[in-house]
Structure formats: structure tokens, C-alpha cells
Amino acid sequence: MVTVTIDGREASGREGMTILDLAEEMKIPIPTLCHDSHLASYGACRVCLVEEEKSGALLASCVAPLSPGMVIRTDSPRVLEARRMIVKLMLASHPESCLVCEKGNRCQLRQIALDLGIGLSDLYRLPNYSGTQEVNPFIKRDLSKCILCGKCIRADHELVVEGAIDYFHRGFDARPATLHDQALESSECTFCGACVDICPTGALSERDRPLQSTPGASFSSVCPYCGCGCKIFLGVNGERVVAVNPDREDGSGPSPVLCVKGHYGLDFIDSASRLRTPLIRKEGRLVECSWEEALDCVGREMKRIQDRYGPDALAFLGSPQCTNEENYLFQKLARAGFGTNNIDHGNPFNTLPAPDFFGPGLGWGAMTSPLAAIEEAKGILVVGANPEETAPLAAYKIKRAVRFQGANLYLVDPRRTRLVPFARDWLRPRLGGEASLLLGFVRVILDEELWEKEWVERNVEGLKALREEMEPWDLARAERDSGIGREVIRGRARDLASCWPRAFILGNGIWQGVRGRTGLAAAINLALLLGCQRRFYPLGMESNGQGARDMGALPHFLPGYQSWEDEETIKRFEKAWGGPLPRKNGLSARQMVREAAEGKVRGMYIMGENPVRSFPDASRVREALGKLEFLAVQDLFLTETAQMARVVLSASSFAEKEGTLTNGERRVQLLRAAAQPAGQSLPDWKILTEVFRRAGGAPLETSPREVMEEISSLVPFYRGVAYARLEKMSLILPCGDPQDEGTPRLPERAFQAGKQSFLRVPENEFRMAEDPAGAPFRLLVGSTLYHSGGGTRSSRSARLSRFDPRGGLRMNPGDALALGLEGGSRVKLSTEKKEMVFRLSLDAGLPPGVLFFPLSPAAEERVIDLLPWPSEGEGRFPVSTVLEVQVERIKE
Ligand code: SF4
Ligand code: SF4
Ligand code: SF4
Ligand code: FES
Missing domain, CATH: 3.40.228.10 (Dimethylsulfoxide Reductase, domain 2)
Incomplete structure (x- = not known):
């Protein structure tokens, strides 16, 4: 340990600590501008100067290591005067636009100037006007406000390792810039926003913020897009979410940085196309109705089908975007409310082939260690x-x-x-x-x-x-x-x-x-x-895929991967849920569609999924759903599937409700209700309790908190999960009792006793011809950074859908040359059954013979329709996204 004196108080710090580190531990405030605890020390701004009394040296406390016997003053007249001069020099080249600057009272430069008693700088003013040039929908740069602290560059290099920006020019002209000083949208920038979050001034800001104001309140939440489950803060003004930021302080979440979707793609919450009331079909048209009318219709029609054709004429499709509590209630509604195991979730493109392939030793498809352990x-x-x-x-x-x-x-x-x-x-x-x-x-x-x-x-x-x-x-x-x-x-x-x-x-x-x-x-x-x-x-692609599986939104498992075939288990659930439960495996999502087409499934309840858009072969799905006697869809938007429904139940978004999500790391995190529900929309869990009541189930006057209590009483590896604990920290499963702090490293404590087995290697599995003789191209369909899942939310984000840097069909330039094609050419892709026309762009990153179609919010083309319906026997295994196609030039 190193013992020093700071402001008259003796203290000891660890070897290698800086003066600033120790002062922070001692709660002694020292202003900083270029320092950030998530970045390597830098020492550029000198605002953090302190005085070492023995040597008389002024030291930048953020980089100066402790040395034995140091006597430090953090607020001596000399220190304050030096800090004042540094800040005045910064202000001398800063535009006088504070009153209209969007950073407002979040500007650290202004705050420090205020604390030091500096009004206007009395030095000769030499502002460095540069103007803004960006046209991207996410980030705006006004480098006249830049103080060259280098935080943006270091965030770009150290946190997200993109290398999109670096210093450009020298001396007074120096500024952070992209290669050749291009606009961000023409550079390697991925619009993660890490640089914007960390910029202490208004030099970098979020473009088109919904309200140009400082949030009045902040709520902890979780990004609802991918399985990484980044912790976020939703800044709320009035009833609206006006800012999204990573939770930089809570070390229990995955990371202090986000990606473009989590940072700038959550504006779907406020989309004008949100459903605000329930809808019911009358004389062929969907019209607004009361909740009573909509819910009565769902309860009555589902009951009628159950009574007339038996419980297995009903099917329930849940969602990896809904919370754990909602997926739990949904499968309970199917099983205990209507007596069927026909319950599944998600779409065949984005689900993991779990739990069938990944056993308990591999976390049923979850990551076995936190993402941080990759490092x-x-x-x-x-x-x-x-x-x-x-x-x-x-x-x-x-x-x-x-x-x-x-x-x-x-x-x-x-x-x-x-x-x-x-x-x-x-x-x-x-x-x-x-x-x-x-x-x-x-x-x-x-x-x-x-x-x-x-x-x-x-x-x-x-x-x-x-x-x-x-x-x-x-x-x-x-x-x-x-x-x-x-x-x-x-x-x-x-x-x-x-x-x-x-x-x-x-x-x-x-x-x-x-x-x-x-x-x-x-x-x-x-x-x-x-x-x-x-x-x-x-890597799962859905925010709560793990949670939906854990909750038993699966046709062959009760919650917690517990088998209905085990008599003791099913009796325990029957006792808890107050009635008999079905005793046979249910239908997977694909089987539901097939049985709907065959007239065996007569009624479907779909929560938060859009099979007409997110399943292969849309015409087949549309035809099958069209044969149903009754279809209820619960969603945020009037999706293609909702447009076919008899009743549409308008649901609240993740930002408008409470609940938990379990990310790919097995980390359970809490969502807080930050904003008011859009219109009369209701949280999914609330809608489900109402339907349950109408199905004749036990009264469910409940809340997500109480639902979690029920989950933890029935699912052994959620036994230690409770809202009171989640309010303080996230918990990584398995979490076996209220004292258990969770299991970040799964192999240290496997889900169940017993070994993992090597898997059988299929002998001769081909989803397509091994040698595509007749069809020279293989088309690969994949996701992009600016798109998520079936696109229900990302395509309603005004920002994400405005930005589609490289949409359209992509082909290797050599292949294009051989076919006499160029970027922008129109080409026809044909399979045995279908054909579609696309605009071509060239991509040297593709190997010869391979085409790539990136799914993106702006993609009008329904390329997914080219993909064939999966063959029987695929079960819940995800469908292939590779397809053999013929390519033909279309003359313009
Ligand atoms: S743009 Fe902001 S973060 Fe980057 S160097 Fe300038 S002031 Fe610092
Ligand atoms: S938005 Fe992200 S990728 Fe782009 S410059 Fe900033 S830190 Fe780098
Ligand atoms: S999409 Fe994934 S990586 Fe991006 S912010 Fe959301 S959870 Fe994080
Ligand atoms: S904060 Fe220490 S030099 Fe900038």
C-alpha cells in the first residue's frame, strides 16, 4: 500500500493507483474532462491538476501515480488559478452558443466553468467554426465545440474497437475525424454512439432527439433487440422516452456501450403506427372496439373451439420479445386455461436449436460464461x-x-x-x-x-x-x-x-x-x-429467446425444461395451477401452420410474432392462417398477421411495462415501466390475465412481481430470483435460493448433476444438393446491424429504416463481370417454384458463386418468400437460410 496525505487527510492506496483514483475513493471531488474510468488514462486536458506540496509540482491527478509520502492539495489557490486559466483557454476557442446548445446542463465544460466561477472568458476569442455536415439519422458533429479531450477517439478505439475516427491535422486545426475527413456515413462508423455518450461537450450529439430537452427522470431498462441484453437508461420527459443511454455505472450489466439499434433504434416506441386500441373484425373490416368486447370475443371463441373440436384444435405462438412473466402466463393459458401443449415461440429463422441440441451442461443453449469472459x-x-x-x-x-x-x-x-x-x-x-x-x-x-x-x-x-x-x-x-x-x-x-x-x-x-x-x-x-x-x-438473435425457453413456451417442456412425462413433476404443476394438464407433446410453430392448413388447428392466439412476414413461404402461411375459424393477434403494430385476425389486442412496448428478460448470458434483468402505454394499449401480461379469467381459469389478479414469485416456486433454477433482489442487481442463472448470488460460470455448477454427452454426427445430411450443378449460385439470406428479427420493431424505427447503407442483393464483382452485370443492374432470381427481381450491388467480400441478401428495415423485397417451407422432420430446428438460385439479367 502507498500512504499519502490528501487535503490534510492521511490515506493509503494500492500500488499503481493514481491520485484521482484515491481522491475518488475518499469522496474528494476533482474536476475532469478527458478522464473516464472505462478508458485508459490519457492526461490531455489538465483540468484535474493538483498540487504536490513537497515538490511544488502541479500534477495531472488522473495520470499521476501515488508515491509514498506525497502531500496533495486538491483545492489550493494555485490549483484553482491553474484550472481557471485552462478552462478560460478552452472557452476562448469555443463558440458562444451555450444557450442553444443541445447538451444544455449536461455539458461538463460549462459545469466546470461554473464551479470555478468563470463567466465569459476574458481572453482574446478565436472560435474555430467548422459547421456540421452529416446527413445520417443518428449522430451530429459540431467540432467547433470540441475541446480535444480525445475521449471519442479512445471510446471508438478502446470500447468498440471500430477505428472509425482518429486525430486529423495538428495544433489549432486538430480535431477528431474519419479517414480523409469523410462524413460519418461514408466511413467505418457503425453509429454505436459510444463517442456521443462520452463527449463532455456538445461537439457530438444525437440527431433528431424526440424532444430537445434534458430528461426529467431516468429508468433502468434493457435493450429489447438482441440476446446480449445491454442495460440501458431510458430518459423520460413527461410521458415520453426522449433519450437512451447505456448504464455506465452498473458493473453487473453486460457493458457500458451499446450498438446503433439499442442506442438509436428504440424510437419505434413512439411510432405513429402503434396500435392504440384493440380492434375487432366487423363486416370484414377491423374496427376499434372496447377492451371488454375484444377480450370477451377471444375468451368466447377460444372456448367454443375447445368445446367443439377439443383442446388440440387450439394453438398458441408466443414471443422471444415478450418478458419472462408474459411467456410464462402465455404457456399457462395454453396448458391450464385451454388444456393443450400446442405452445411455441418465435420464428424458424431466429430461434436457437435449443433446448433439443444443447443439454443442461451447455445451459440449454445459453452462453456458459458472461460475455466479458471472452476477453x-x-x-x-x-x-x-x-x-x-x-x-x-x-x-x-x-x-x-x-x-x-x-x-x-x-x-x-x-x-x-x-x-x-x-x-x-x-x-x-x-x-x-x-x-x-x-x-x-x-x-x-x-x-x-x-x-x-x-x-x-x-x-x-x-x-x-x-x-x-x-x-x-x-x-x-x-x-x-x-x-x-x-x-x-x-x-x-x-x-x-x-x-x-x-x-x-x-x-x-x-x-x-x-x-x-x-x-x-x-x-x-x-x-x-x-x-x-x-x-x-x-449467439441467439432475440432479446428473450432464453427466457421464453426457460418459461416453457415450448411444445414439449413445462417451465424449467421439466417434462410432463414425469408424473411427479406434472402433478406438482397440476396442484399449483389448480387443474389437470395435457399429457402429450404439442405442436411446434411450423406444425401449427401445417395443421392449420389441414384444418386440424382451428383457432390460434399469436402474441408478439408475425409469421406472415417472419416465416418462410409467406403465401403458405397466409393460406393456412386464412383457414382458421378464429385468430387473435396481440402486438404493438398492425402487422401483416394482425391484419388477418378477428381480434387484435394492442400491447404495450418494453418501455411501458414491468417485467424481466433473460439474456443469452442467462442474466435476468428488470424492465421498469418508464413511459405511459400508447393510447389504451395494455401490457401483454395484463391482457393474458384477462383472457385467462374468461377461459374460466382461477382469477389472476396479479402483477409481474407475483408472477415471478410463482415462477421461482416452480422452476428450480429461478428459485432465488425475486424482484426485490433484481432491483439491486441482475442475477445469472441458475440461482437456486434467495441467498444464491447466481452462476456466472456455468460449468462450475452445471444445471443438473451428470455429464454432457458428445452429440451424434448425422451420417448424410443435406438440406440441398451437395453439388449445385443446375443452379450455379447459392443465395445466403442474413441479418444486418440495422435490422432485427422479423423487422416488426426495427422497420418502425424512423431512424433505422431511413438508413440502409448497403441494401439490395449483393454479388461478387467477378461473377457480375462474367454475367455482364454491374452495380445497380436488375436481376431475376429463380428457384424451382418462385422468382423475384432485385437491384444488384457489388460486394468483393463475397466468394464467387455466393449471393447475399441482407435483411434490412428498408428492404421492400420479400426475399424470405424465396426460401422453401422446411421439410417434415425438422421439428423446431431453424430453417436453412441458404438457397440455390438461377440468376438472370433483366433488361431495363
Ligand atoms: S468531439 Fe467531444 S469527445 Fe471528441 S475530442 Fe472533441 S470534445 Fe472530446
Ligand atoms: S459512433 Fe461508434 S463507431 Fe462511430 S465514431 Fe463513434 S464510437 Fe466510433
Ligand atoms: S442490439 Fe444487442 S448489442 Fe445492441 S444495444 Fe441492444 S442488446 Fe446491446
Ligand atoms: S482529466 Fe486529467 S488531464 Fe484531463
């Missing part, structure tokens, strides 16, 4: 994932591990993604060859006995069977399928085995690829062999 890894394998687009927080962690911890990144992706510059090795298999490449790795690890022997012996079963199954998968086959030489495969497998600790990041490119099941089995087996189970990250 501990020395070797990172990323397969089939493009986290920059689908899980940006994971991408920040990967890049930080490479840049600051020296981790080796091994990237397996046929497409050039933004992670490529960070990769030590970019393995670029043929599209469809990823599974064989992974099996090649498994083969080398087995042949050369490189697996984690002690770990595998203790934790994993079935090594002998795996060896036998791997017989046909030799390196010659891996080379042939993937197009990657066998020596490269061997070398990379050895490299992977030699890095420790390792992290394994897996994305939908694997399970939605050409051989989805094979790829997934290979990836899981490889992870188990290498002990990557400790840092295993399947």
Missing part, C-alpha cells in the same frame, strides 16, 4: 457468426481480446466480415463446407490426442462412440467439402488445441447452413473436446 481468452474460434451485425456487444469483446489481450482469433466464414482484419487466421470454406471443416478439426484432435483429457473424462460421455462415428470423416473429405487444404486444417486444429484459455463463438451460419445438424454436432463436439464448454457462446 480472458487467448484463442477464440468464431464459426458461422457475424457478431458485428447480430450481437455487436460480443463483437466488441472479441476485438478487445485481440487488440488488448493478444488473443488469436480463428475465423471460419465464407464471407469477408468486419472481424477479418482482427483474425490471425481467416479460414474461408466453401458455403456449405463449414460442417466438414469442423469435423476435420475434430478428426485431428482425436487422431493426435489433443483433447482435454482430464476435463473430458470428468465431464463428457461418449468418446468411444464419437471415435466410431468419425471414421468416415477423414481429412481428405474435409478438404474436398470445404476447399481448405488438409495441412491447413491440421495446423489450425493444433493451434486451437495449443491456446489456453479458449472461447468458442457459434452463430446461426452453422445451424442454418447447408448441413445444419452436422455442423452443430461438430461444433459442440469440438467445444467439448477442447474444454471450450467453459467459454461457449451460441
Whole structure:
């Protein structure tokens, strides 16, 4: 310890601490401008000067380390005078626009000037007017207000590792700028807003804020877009959300930074197209009605179908965007209210193939360690994932591990993604060859006995069977399928085995690829062999996919993955829910649509999902739903599916209700009701309790808090979850009792006693022809940073939908040249059954023979309709997003 005196008080700090660190611990205020606890120390502004009395030196306290015996004054006349001069110099080149500056009283420069008693600067004024040039809908730069603290550049380099901006020019002309001083929208900027949050002045600001004012109140919440579940603060003025910021103070959440969706894409809350009242169909048209009329109709019609055709003529489709409490109530409504296990959630594109593939030892599909633990890894394998687009927080962690911890990144992706510059090795298999490449790795690890022997012996079963199954998968086959030489495969497998600790990041490119099941089995087996189970990250794309699964919005599991086939379990639920429960597996989402088409399912209740837009083969879905006798849709918007409903129940958004979400890390976090519900809309949980009452269920005068009490009494790994605890901290599952602080590292305490097993490797799985002889192109459909799920919310964000930097069909320039095409050409894509016309853009990051269609809010084209209905036997396994197509030029 180092002992010093600060402002007459003796104190001891740890070795390496700065004067500022210790002063903060002692609650002694020192002003700062360029310092931020999330960034490396910098020492640029000198506002934090303090005086060391023995030497007489003025020291920048944010960078000056403690030294034994120092005597520090933080407020001596000399210190205050030096600080005043520094701030006056800054103000001399600052425009006098404070009265109209949007930063208002959040400007740290103005606040410090005020504290130092500085009004107008008495120095010669030399403002540096630069003006703003951006046309993007997210960020505005007025660098005349820049004080060159460098925080934006450091946030860009250190927190999100994008490298979009750096210093430009020198001396008085110096300023943060993009490469060649382009506008942000023409640069590498991803509009994450990390630089805006951290800027102490009004130089960087959010564009088109809903109300140009300072929020009156702030509510803790969670970003509702992806499975990273970033903690946010919703700033509210009156009844409206006017600002969104990362929760920078609470270390229990995933991160102090967001991505563009979480930061600037939540304006859908205030969209003019929000449903404000329930609707009911009369004489063929949906018209506004009272809640009584809408709810009575739902209860009556669902009951009528149940009585007339039996409970399994009803089906319930829930949502990974709704809260845990709502998904729990929804499945309870299906099972206890209407007597059917026909309950599922989400759409076949965005769900994880869980829990069927990921057993309890792998967290039923959740990450096995917090995202932050990626930064501990020395070797990172990323397969089939493009986290920059689908899980940006994971991408920040990967890049930080490479840049600051020296981790080796091994990237397996046929497409050039933004992670490529960070990769030590970019393995670029043929599209469809990823599974064989992974099996090649498994083969080398087995042949050369490189697996984690002690770990595998203790934790994993079935090594002998795996060896036998791997017989046909030799390196010659891996080379042939993937197009990657066998020596490269061997070398990379050895490299992977030699890095420790390792992290394994897996994305939908694997399970939605050409051989989805094979790829997934290979990836899981490889992870188990290498002990990557400790840092295993399947990237789910939905905010509460994990929670919806945990809550039993599944056709074959009760809440907590408990089986109805276990008599003791089902009796416990029957006792708790006050009546008999169904005793057979229900229908998956796809089976519901199929049985609706066959007239077996007669009534459907869809909460927060839009199958007409988010399922493959829209015409088939539309036709099936059109045959229903009754369809109720509960949503924020009049979606394509809602337009077909008899009753539309207008639901509140995440910002307007209480509840919990469980992110991909298994972290349960609380949503607070920050804004007033739009119009007469009601929270989903409230609507469900009303329907439950009308279904003849026990009265459910309840609240999300009470629902969580019921969940924790029935689901062992939620037993320690309670609102009173969540108000103070998030809890990572399993959380087995009220004293349990949660389980950030799953393998340290598996969900259930017992071992994880190696998975069977399917023998000959092909979702399409192995050699696409007749169709020279493979079309890949994928998500983008500016889009989420079926697009219900992101397409209603005015900002996200205005920004579509690279929409349209993309093709490798060499392929385009060979076909006589260029950027902007119109081309027809045809499959055996359908054809569609698209505008082409060129993308050198694509391999020859591969087309990519990014889903985006602005994409008018319904490219998803080209994808065929999945074959029978796929169960809940996600549908493939790869398709063989013919390409033809359309003459303009
Ligand atoms: S733009 Fe803001 S954060 Fe960046 S250097 Fe200028 S004042 Fe600092
Ligand atoms: S918005 Fe994000 S990516 Fe863009 S310059 Fe700022 S920190 Fe960098
Ligand atoms: S979309 Fe995902 S990464 Fe982006 S802010 Fe939301 S939770 Fe975080
Ligand atoms: S805050 Fe210490 S030098 Fe800027």
C-alpha cells in the first residue's frame, strides 16, 4: 500500500493507483474532462491538476501515480488559478452558443466553468467554426465545440474497437475525424454512439432527439433487440422516452456501450403506427372496439373451439420479445386455461436449436460464461457468426481480446466480415463446407490426442462412440467439402488445441447452413473436446429467446425444461395451477401452420410474432392462417398477421411495462415501466390475465412481481430470483435460493448433476444438393446491424429504416463481370417454384458463386418468400437460410 496525505487527510492506496483514483475513493471531488474510468488514462486536458506540496509540482491527478509520502492539495489557490486559466483557454476557442446548445446542463465544460466561477472568458476569442455536415439519422458533429479531450477517439478505439475516427491535422486545426475527413456515413462508423455518450461537450450529439430537452427522470431498462441484453437508461420527459443511454455505472450489466439499434433504434416506441386500441373484425373490416368486447370475443371463441373440436384444435405462438412473466402466463393459458401443449415461440429463422441440441451442461443453449469472459481468452474460434451485425456487444469483446489481450482469433466464414482484419487466421470454406471443416478439426484432435483429457473424462460421455462415428470423416473429405487444404486444417486444429484459455463463438451460419445438424454436432463436439464448454457462446438473435425457453413456451417442456412425462413433476404443476394438464407433446410453430392448413388447428392466439412476414413461404402461411375459424393477434403494430385476425389486442412496448428478460448470458434483468402505454394499449401480461379469467381459469389478479414469485416456486433454477433482489442487481442463472448470488460460470455448477454427452454426427445430411450443378449460385439470406428479427420493431424505427447503407442483393464483382452485370443492374432470381427481381450491388467480400441478401428495415423485397417451407422432420430446428438460385439479367 502507498500512504499519502490528501487535503490534510492521511490515506493509503494500492500500488499503481493514481491520485484521482484515491481522491475518488475518499469522496474528494476533482474536476475532469478527458478522464473516464472505462478508458485508459490519457492526461490531455489538465483540468484535474493538483498540487504536490513537497515538490511544488502541479500534477495531472488522473495520470499521476501515488508515491509514498506525497502531500496533495486538491483545492489550493494555485490549483484553482491553474484550472481557471485552462478552462478560460478552452472557452476562448469555443463558440458562444451555450444557450442553444443541445447538451444544455449536461455539458461538463460549462459545469466546470461554473464551479470555478468563470463567466465569459476574458481572453482574446478565436472560435474555430467548422459547421456540421452529416446527413445520417443518428449522430451530429459540431467540432467547433470540441475541446480535444480525445475521449471519442479512445471510446471508438478502446470500447468498440471500430477505428472509425482518429486525430486529423495538428495544433489549432486538430480535431477528431474519419479517414480523409469523410462524413460519418461514408466511413467505418457503425453509429454505436459510444463517442456521443462520452463527449463532455456538445461537439457530438444525437440527431433528431424526440424532444430537445434534458430528461426529467431516468429508468433502468434493457435493450429489447438482441440476446446480449445491454442495460440501458431510458430518459423520460413527461410521458415520453426522449433519450437512451447505456448504464455506465452498473458493473453487473453486460457493458457500458451499446450498438446503433439499442442506442438509436428504440424510437419505434413512439411510432405513429402503434396500435392504440384493440380492434375487432366487423363486416370484414377491423374496427376499434372496447377492451371488454375484444377480450370477451377471444375468451368466447377460444372456448367454443375447445368445446367443439377439443383442446388440440387450439394453438398458441408466443414471443422471444415478450418478458419472462408474459411467456410464462402465455404457456399457462395454453396448458391450464385451454388444456393443450400446442405452445411455441418465435420464428424458424431466429430461434436457437435449443433446448433439443444443447443439454443442461451447455445451459440449454445459453452462453456458459458472461460475455466479458471472452476477453480472458487467448484463442477464440468464431464459426458461422457475424457478431458485428447480430450481437455487436460480443463483437466488441472479441476485438478487445485481440487488440488488448493478444488473443488469436480463428475465423471460419465464407464471407469477408468486419472481424477479418482482427483474425490471425481467416479460414474461408466453401458455403456449405463449414460442417466438414469442423469435423476435420475434430478428426485431428482425436487422431493426435489433443483433447482435454482430464476435463473430458470428468465431464463428457461418449468418446468411444464419437471415435466410431468419425471414421468416415477423414481429412481428405474435409478438404474436398470445404476447399481448405488438409495441412491447413491440421495446423489450425493444433493451434486451437495449443491456446489456453479458449472461447468458442457459434452463430446461426452453422445451424442454418447447408448441413445444419452436422455442423452443430461438430461444433459442440469440438467445444467439448477442447474444454471450450467453459467459454461457449451460441449467439441467439432475440432479446428473450432464453427466457421464453426457460418459461416453457415450448411444445414439449413445462417451465424449467421439466417434462410432463414425469408424473411427479406434472402433478406438482397440476396442484399449483389448480387443474389437470395435457399429457402429450404439442405442436411446434411450423406444425401449427401445417395443421392449420389441414384444418386440424382451428383457432390460434399469436402474441408478439408475425409469421406472415417472419416465416418462410409467406403465401403458405397466409393460406393456412386464412383457414382458421378464429385468430387473435396481440402486438404493438398492425402487422401483416394482425391484419388477418378477428381480434387484435394492442400491447404495450418494453418501455411501458414491468417485467424481466433473460439474456443469452442467462442474466435476468428488470424492465421498469418508464413511459405511459400508447393510447389504451395494455401490457401483454395484463391482457393474458384477462383472457385467462374468461377461459374460466382461477382469477389472476396479479402483477409481474407475483408472477415471478410463482415462477421461482416452480422452476428450480429461478428459485432465488425475486424482484426485490433484481432491483439491486441482475442475477445469472441458475440461482437456486434467495441467498444464491447466481452462476456466472456455468460449468462450475452445471444445471443438473451428470455429464454432457458428445452429440451424434448425422451420417448424410443435406438440406440441398451437395453439388449445385443446375443452379450455379447459392443465395445466403442474413441479418444486418440495422435490422432485427422479423423487422416488426426495427422497420418502425424512423431512424433505422431511413438508413440502409448497403441494401439490395449483393454479388461478387467477378461473377457480375462474367454475367455482364454491374452495380445497380436488375436481376431475376429463380428457384424451382418462385422468382423475384432485385437491384444488384457489388460486394468483393463475397466468394464467387455466393449471393447475399441482407435483411434490412428498408428492404421492400420479400426475399424470405424465396426460401422453401422446411421439410417434415425438422421439428423446431431453424430453417436453412441458404438457397440455390438461377440468376438472370433483366433488361431495363
Ligand atoms: S468531439 Fe467531444 S469527445 Fe471528441 S475530442 Fe472533441 S470534445 Fe472530446
Ligand atoms: S459512433 Fe461508434 S463507431 Fe462511430 S465514431 Fe463513434 S464510437 Fe466510433
Ligand atoms: S442490439 Fe444487442 S448489442 Fe445492441 S444495444 Fe441492444 S442488446 Fe446491446
Ligand atoms: S482529466 Fe486529467 S488531464 Fe484531463
